[in-house]
Amino acid sequence: MLVSNMFNGLVYGSLLIVMCSGLALIYGLRRVVNFAHGALYMLGAYLGYSVALHSNFWVALVAAPAVMALIGVLLDRYGFRLLQDRDPLTVVLVTFGLLLVIEDVVQTIWGKSNLSVQTPQLLNFSVDVFGAALPAYRIGVIVIGAAVALGLSLWLRYSKVGLFVRAASTDPTTTAMQGVNTDALSAGVVGLGTALAGLAGVVAAPFLSLSPSMSSDVLIDSFVVVVIGGLGSLAGAFIAALVLGMVQAVGAVYLPDVAVLLPFILMVAILIWKPAGLAGSRT
Amino acid sequence: MNKSRMMLCAVGALVAGPVVALLVSSGTALSLITQAVIYAIFAMGIGLLLRQNGLVSFGHALYFGGAGYGIGILLQLNLMPAELAVLVTLLAVAAFAFLVGLVIVRVPGIAFGMLTLAIGQMFFLTASRARGFTGGADGMNVDWPSTLFGLSQSVLLKPSNLFVLCWSVLVVLTLALALLLRSRFGAITEAVRDNEERARFIGISTVLPRASVYALSALVTGVAGILAALNTGFVSPETLHWSLSGMALMMVVVGGFKVLWGPPLGAVVYFLFKDILGDFATHWMTIFGIALITVIVFSPTGIAGALQRLFGTRRSAASGESA
Numbered sequence: 001m002l003v004s005n006m007f008n009g010l011v012y013g014s015l016l017i018v019m020c021s022g023l024a025l026i027y028g029l030r031r032v033v034n035f036a037h038g039a040l041y042m043l044g045a046y047l048g049y050s051v052a053l054h055s056n057f058w059v060a061l062v063a064a065p066a067v068m069a070l071i072g073v074l075l076d077r078y079g080f081r082l083l084q085d086r087d088p089l090t091v092v093l094v095t096f097g098l099l100l101v102i103e104d105v106v107q108t109i110w111g112k113s114n115l116s117v118q119t120p121q122l123l124n125f126s127v128d129v130f131g132a133a134l135p136a137y138r139i140g141v142i143v144i145g146a147a148v149a150l151g152l153s154l155w156l157r158y159s160k161v162g163l164f165v166r167a168a169s170t171d172p173t174t175t176a177m178q179g180v181n182t183d184a185l186s187a188g189v190v191g192l193g194t195a196l197a198g199l200a201g202v203v204a205a206p207f208l209s210l211s212p213s214m215s216s217d218v219l220i221d222s223f224v225v226v227v228i229g230g231l232g233s234l235a236g237a238f239i240a241a242l243v244l245g246m247v248q249a250v251g252a253v254y255l256p257d258v259a260v261l262l263p264f265i266l267m268v269a270i271l272i273w274k275p276a277g278l279a280g281s282r283t
Numbered sequence: 284m285n286k287s288r289m290m291l292c293a294v295g296a297l298v299a300g301p302v303v304a305l306l307v308s309s310g311t312a313l314s315l316i317t318q319a320v321i322y323a324i325f326a327m328g329i330g331l332l333l334r335q336n337g338l339v340s341f342g343h344a345l346y347f348g349g350a351g352y353g354i355g356i357l358l359q360l361n362l363m364p365a366e367l368a369v370l371v372t373l374l375a376v377a378a379f380a381f382l383v384g385l386v387i388v389r390v391p392g393i394a395f396g397m398l399t400l401a402i403g404q405m406f407f408l409t410a411s412r413a414r415g416f417t418g419g420a421d422g423m424n425v426d427w428p429s430t431l432f433g434l435s436q437s438v439l440l441k442p443s444n445l446f447v448l449c450w451s452v453l454v455v456l457t458l459a460l461a462l463l464l465r466s467r468f469g470a471i472t473e474a475v476r477d478n479e480e481r482a483r484f485i486g487i488s489t490v491l492p493r494a495s496v497y498a499l500s501a502l503v504t505g506v507a508g509i510l511a512a513l514n515t516g517f518v519s520p521e522t523l524h525w526s527l528s529g530m531a532l533m534m535v536v537v538g539g540f541k542v543l544w545g546p547p548l549g550a551v552v553y554f555l556f557k558d559i560l561g562d563f564a565t566h567w568m569t570i571f572g573i574a575l576i577t578v579i580v581f582s583p584t585g586i587a588g589a590l591q592r593l594f595g596t597r598r599s600a601a602s603g604e605s606a
Contacts, residue, residue: 033393033394033396033397083580086583087583088392088393089339089393090579090580090583092339092393092396093339093532093536093575093576093579094575094576094579094580096341096529096532096575097571097572097573097574097575097576097579098572098576099572100529100568100569100571100572100575101568101569101572101573103568104566104568104569104572105569108566216404216525216526220400220401220404220525223397223398223400223401224401226397227390227394227397227398227401231393231394260405260408260409260412261405261408261409263401264401264402264405267398267401268386268402271386271387271389271390271398272386275389275390275391276390276391277394
């Protein structure tokens with residue numbers, strides 16, 4: 001019981017890692033808290049559903065994030081870039097308006113009823129670990145979460161573009177003066193972040209059902225994660241995502257009555273201790 | 284605007300309420316404007332927080348639905364007269380918000396908004412899963428006694444009387460807030476909003492004024508929650524849901540938060556539009572989403588700001604000091 005619960009916590013934590021790394025990347029470069037991120041995740045999941053219906057899951061796993069990346073680049077070019085000199089609040093409210101529009105569009109196209117995506121054949125078996133049967137698909141989700149975390153960390157640490165991204169997150173103006181095209185960089189990063197939201201959506205589709213409320217559920221957990229981790233910090237978000245997944249899963253065993261409240265209690269406790277979050281020096 | 288002119292406006296507005304109630308004979312129209320007035324009070328609470336603290340709340344439905352649940356539970360338990368229960372609920376909402384505020388106003392900028400969203404949603408989840416007499420996802424009835432403040436229920440719940448009540452509450456609250464914000468309290472909160480560091484330099488504690496504004500805005504929203512509970516006689520988890528907070532925030536932004544009467548104006552515009560749209564209402568999310576984006580991009584000060592620009596700078600300068 002405990003093993004499989006902790007396992008599920010790890011699975012959900014990995015999903016949150018994929019979500020929150022997108023959120024943190026976008027915040028890092030554009031200083032925008034993207035309220036539409038959950039809606040983009042939902043859009044990715046529904047796109048993945050349609051693609052999977054017509055071909056198969058593996059095509060969806062590539063196609064949906066690719067479409068989302070394009071949407072992200074457009075969002076940056078015709079949204080964030082035009083609004084970059086405005087009050088941060090303005091941009092937040094614009095993303096909030098966007099969230100309403102995307103949710104309505106998704107409901108109009110795919111309807112309000114719950115949909116589900118079949119687990120791909122290749123991963124439709126389970127593995128016995130410590131007497132608990134763990135579905136292989138969920139192990140795959142953990143692998144994807146780990147790959148995203150590791151890939152992003154290495155990319156930011158060792159590649160030239162990663163260096164530019166880190167520089168632009170710290171000081172966009174000086175970075176631009178050194179000859180880095182920060183607008184193109186931002187477009188790429190917002191595209192990547194949006195693609196990650198789409199990837200999270202497709203990955204979540206076979207084990208969480210698709211419904212219009214999926215966007216707000218995951219958005220709120222993601223916000224808790226990035227606030228606990230420290231806004232804009234990738235490492236903080238990774239740790240906080242795993243902690244949140246675990247706390248929820250283990251809480252469901254020992255404290256079933258208050259399990260839904262635990263993330264929030266955790267968040268309040270951490271913020272009393274460290275108002276800027278675990279990794280936070282940035283505001 | 285000086286004090287005596289403000290009083291005059293308030294008296295005029297108080298008289299206007301019954302006149303409107305007499306003129307509007309259609310019951311549906313009256314219930315629509317009553318609802319608009321209730322949401323105007325709700326929006327004014329959020330607007331107050333935004334204006335005085337520069338902080339956006341995405342979770343104020345917590346205090347709207349919370350007040351409804353508070354009064355519902357107190358009336359169910361039958362511990363005290365309903366009049367006292369209303370007072371206790373409002374005080375409890377304000378006290379709770381003050382405690383929450385002490386923690387969350389220390390979090391800078393937009394992270395604050397994310398926190399309010401998360402906290403609000405926590406209570407939505409709790410309320411929709413709770414068993415017992417709060418009724419979980421089905422909600423609960425609010426059992427108002429047969430007489431309230433000396434008025435019998437049938438008199439009180441007559442649409443025209445209910446409208447006059449809500450309208451008068453709105454006017455009195457607006458006046459009270461306008462007076463309060465002219466005082467030292469208003470000046471301190473504005474100083475903290477504009478430059479927290481300098482406010483600290485001149486010896487002002489910054490957390491307490493912010494938490495107080497947060498509590499005050501929760502109190503205003505709580506009043507709206509109680510009026511809504513009186514209007515519908517029912518409270519459900521939907522009144523705590525973040526989409527309601529978002530809707531109210533939208534009214535604030537569309538109306539304009541720089542002046543006190545902006546958010547109520549936004550509420551009225553919202554309900555008018557919703558009524559006119561009618562058939563298209565299934566797509567109201569898209570319509571309001573686009574409206575929100577348009578207003579915030581092209582007129583960040585909302586309709587109120589646009590009106591002020593339209594009627595010249597003299598008036599905007601005057602209301603900038605007072606309202």
